[in-house]
Amino acid sequence: MKRISILFVCMGNICRSPLAEGIFRYLVAEADLAGQFTIDSAGTGGWHEGKPPDRRSIATAESxxxxISGQRARRIRSSDFKDFDLIVAMDRDNLAALEKIAPPETTLRLFGDLALGTGENIPDPYYGGPAGFELVYTRLLTGCSSLLEALGAERASWRGNTSSVR
Structure with a gap:
């Protein structure tokens, strides 16, 4: 079976997307499915390239x-659009940024649509305190759990479907 490759994307790749990557990676390992997935994260901006996730993201995940302390921020690359089956944006602004640069055959989805079914943005906790990071963790855990559960049923329909911004 072909590995499923998923890229989680936020703005700077230090808060939301590293948490999503870490949570999804953890859930996949717990389900004994690590060999079936390639999981990564990136940012639409390159301000933090090479740096670890925000200390508050690391602390929240650790709790x-x-x-996730070994992760390093990176900016999305043109090769990501062909290397990943599914690219998942944390909010509509990042989804719009990806849609501007992605080839038409790329499967881009909003996390809130794909994983939560609510259409909500995952809020950026960067300018807030620990409670904001905990809220993001909770929403990501709920969504990543649902996403892992739904992968078998939806996998065939992902390729070539770009999520519309509502």
Missing amino acids: HGID
């Missing part, structure tokens, strides 16, 4: 038994 739930997930280590």
